[in-house]
Amino acid sequence: MPNEALGLIEVTGFLGAVVAADTCLKAANVELIRCEVIKGGLTTVELTGDVGAVNAAVEAGKAATESLGCLISSHVIARLSEETKSLFVQTxxxxxxxxxxxxxxxxxxxxxxxxxxxxxxxxxxxxxxxxxxxxxxxxxxxxxxxxxxxxxxxxxxxxxxx
Structure with a gap:
């Protein structure tokens, strides 16, 4: 899929990850790849889908986690390369x-x-x-x-x- 994008939202704590994932999945037609737990209480929510949907989902997730005070950062990579995609989605x-x-x-x-x-x-x-x-x-x-x-x-x- 040429317009596939990767959305990443990094938050602190489990609560932030659940809120981010739930908000993103409700906001747009995206698929949750996983919530990757990183040391120090950080968790990265990983999403994929069409570029517009991922942008909308990440913006919604950012807003929800900012209001909780647990947002660290977020980023959307549009038109994800196959090599980068292999890091996230196992075939x-x-x-x-x-x-x-x-x-x-x-x-x-x-x-x-x-x-x-x-x-x-x-x-x-x-x-x-x-x-x-x-x-x-x-x-x-x-x-x-x-x-x-x-x-x-x-x-x-x-x-x-x-």
Whole structure:
């Protein structure tokens, strides 16, 4: 997408991050990449979308966090280069390269619901990223909770009990 932009809002504390993210998502049609926690109580809210939407979202987020007194800085990068984008958004191929052992294991293990529930959420997400037929869109896997992931993966592996 040639007009894709990256919006960054740096705030202090968790409250500021939640307010910034919520305000931005309500203000414009943008997607939250993540809220990256940095040392010293700083958190950066990362957004992507079309340039106009990201500008509007960041302005709304700035106003909301300024009124709370937790805004540190903000910035919008219009027409984000692919190299810069790779810093923020992991592609499916990059995820598979980072976790090849899960890609191999998923083909040899028949997961039951109990085994899936025993796994950590991060491992469930990694497993979901490696599968092509997960009923959760790849862009939403990183936000899916354990119940949603277990349900989706259980459907793929076709077993609900030992």
């Amino acid at each position: 499916e191929e990059a995820i598979k390269e980072a976790i090849p052992e899960i890609a191999e294991v998923k083909t040899t293990i028949d997961f039951t619901e109990q085994k899936l529930r025993e796994m950590k959420v991060i491992d469930l997400r990694k497993l979901a990223y490696t599968l092509n037929n997960v009923p959760i869109p790849k862009s939403k896997i990183k936000y899916a909770n354990k119940d949603k992931l277990v349900h989706a993966l259980k459907d793929i592996y076709g077993r609900s009990e030992n």
